[in-house]
Amino acid sequence: MRSAISASDLVLSYGATIAVDRSTFEIPRGLLTAVIGPNGSGKSTVLDGLAGLAAPAAGTVTIHDDAPVAYVLQATKVNEALPVTVRELVRMGRYSSLGSFQRLRSRDREVVETAMADLDIAGLAGKHLHELSGGQRQRVFLAQGIAQDHEILLLDEPLTGLDITSAQAIDAVIHHAAATGCTVVLTTHDLTSARAADHVLLMAGEVIASGPPDQVLTPENLRAAYGPSLMHVDAGSGNLFIDDPAHVPVAGRHLHRERTIHVEGAETDLHGG
Secondary structure, rough: EEEEEHHHHHHEEEEEEEEEEEEEEEEEOOOOEEOOOOOOOOHHHHHHHOOOOOOEEEEEEEHHHHEHHHHOOHHOOOOOOOOHHHHHHOOOOOOOOOOOOOOOOHHHHHHHHHHHOOOHHHHHOOHHHOOOOHHHHHHHHHHHHHHHHOOOOOOOOOOOOOEHHHHHHHHHHHHHHHHEEEEEEOOOOOOOOHOOOEEEEOOOEEEEEEEEHHHHHHHHHHHHOOOOEEEEEEOOOEEEEEEOOOOOOOEEEEEHHHHOOOOOOOOOOOOOO
């Protein structure tokens, strides 16, 4: 299996604070990789490192074949008062391929319109961010990301806290991208989402396990990542419980995110209850 990204003895820090301790891992090319772990485990920091936004304090990150990278942040991290329309924001994804003072070409406009159609936001093209719901804003920024020329797509919790329409639209685009050869790396709090990925990085201030989901998302590894305060095993059913504060009820949210306690099988099936 070829790698799109390699990290060797990688350390990422903010000043004197180490966010991700020495970690070595591979991101496989053309597959969907989920980065999962509890709050504060370094998931988003890893994406920053892969995107080149956080310089390694030690170790290296290698993007093989200089593959172009698109990085989509959570919409909650972006100023919703930006005085631009949805179409203008998505068009910004094309700017890096235009060069200085060049106008959008017909192909650029086609890519923009296709990205908006794929995320079902074409009808919002003339609206501003402050007029949109959180889920709609997340779809806008993902459309901007996929409008870029890219072979690697980094997504910071793209499905967290969304309404069911937005979650379904984004989930479909993510899996289509991976199915057509794009390397997709996303952070998530949700074991079901991670279980559906091709490859998993399990974080706890460092990468403590990486590989196929069934090899990484074991009770032993999850207990090491989440600790006894968040991990519970029901003696009667054998089910594994992760008490994850990221699972906060939101009206209209898709079903498996409507629980504050997420239930997974503790033996061989961790796909969800």
